[in-house]
Ligand SMILES: Nc1nc2c(ncn2[C@@H]2O[C@H](COP(=O)(O)OP(=O)(O)O)[C@@H](O)[C@H]2O)c(=O)[nH]1
């Protein structure tokens with residue numbers, strides 16, 4: 555059992571009190587995946603689970619940040635505290651977009667009940683999970699009732715976010731059939747609430763119909779998803795969205811043992827895969843070289859080599 559260093563003990567105390575600088579420091583520790591932070595997170599973990607984690611995802615430009623800005627205002631009106639983590643999974647190019655997000659949400663800067671942070675996952679082999687999970691825990695520990703995770707783009711990152719979030723909101727925009735097509739099956743599967751944002755643009759109702767039709771194609775017994783229209787720039791539909799989000803949290807199956815178990819299993823598997831990948835890449839091991847050489851010569855299939863490499867590990 556690790557004993558916390560005095561510095562970490564005081565960081566923990568400041569975190570518990572919701573001190574912003576402490577939150578910032580702890581998040582930096584999580585971001586860098588510092589092994590020294592391990593004992594800190596072991597202290598934090600048992601004191602989490604009380605916040606509602608909401609994932610907001612969808613194609614770039616669909617209005618996620620604008621919508622989140624509206625969600626923050628709506629939740630603050632209800633006296634809830636809100637933390638936002640904008641996840642940037644990609645290249646330095648998106649640095650500008652993240653800066654834009656900061657400016658867009660700047661109206662909340664002076665509000666003690668709001669915390670906004672962009673998270674760079676650049677260079678973290680194995681994706682987002684380890685740090686986002688820890689960052690969400692830090693924010694829950696610091697007392698935030700709602701933690702909103704914004705993920706950019708489409709792909710694996712949303713699926714991973716859905717395992718951390720209790721409620722996943724997926725955005726698309728009207729008309730652009732492409733956009734709806736871009737909601738690949740996997741992304742549609744994770745949606746608890748589908749938002750057609752930019753309802754002020756032409757074709758919103760048609761998109762809603764299309765999405766509802768797509769939802770009926772989901773496997774029988776699949777969780778239900780709601781479809782709603784919003785206009786994030788004017789705030790139209792946002793109060794209804796908050797109602798749906800809260801309703802999902804309190805009345806649906808997002809916290810049943812079965813759902814929780816599935817999610818934690820996937821989280822564990824993702825983290826395990828990332829660790830294993832790192833270990834195999836770092837290994838300076840002649841037996842691993844022998845396995846690779848056999849693959850290169852075509853003597854073994856890739857699957858055989860993987861099994862051998864895994865056996866190597868369990869020794
Ligand atoms: N017409 C219209 N534009 C919107 C709406 N919501 C967001 N936008 C605009 O769409 C652009 C992209 O929004 P942003 O929130 O940055 O999208 P994100 O990339 O998904 O975070 C911005 O110029 C917003 O002002 C909306 O409901 N209607």
Ligand SMILES: [Mg+2]
Nearest residue numbers: 618619655704
């Ligand atoms: Mg954004």
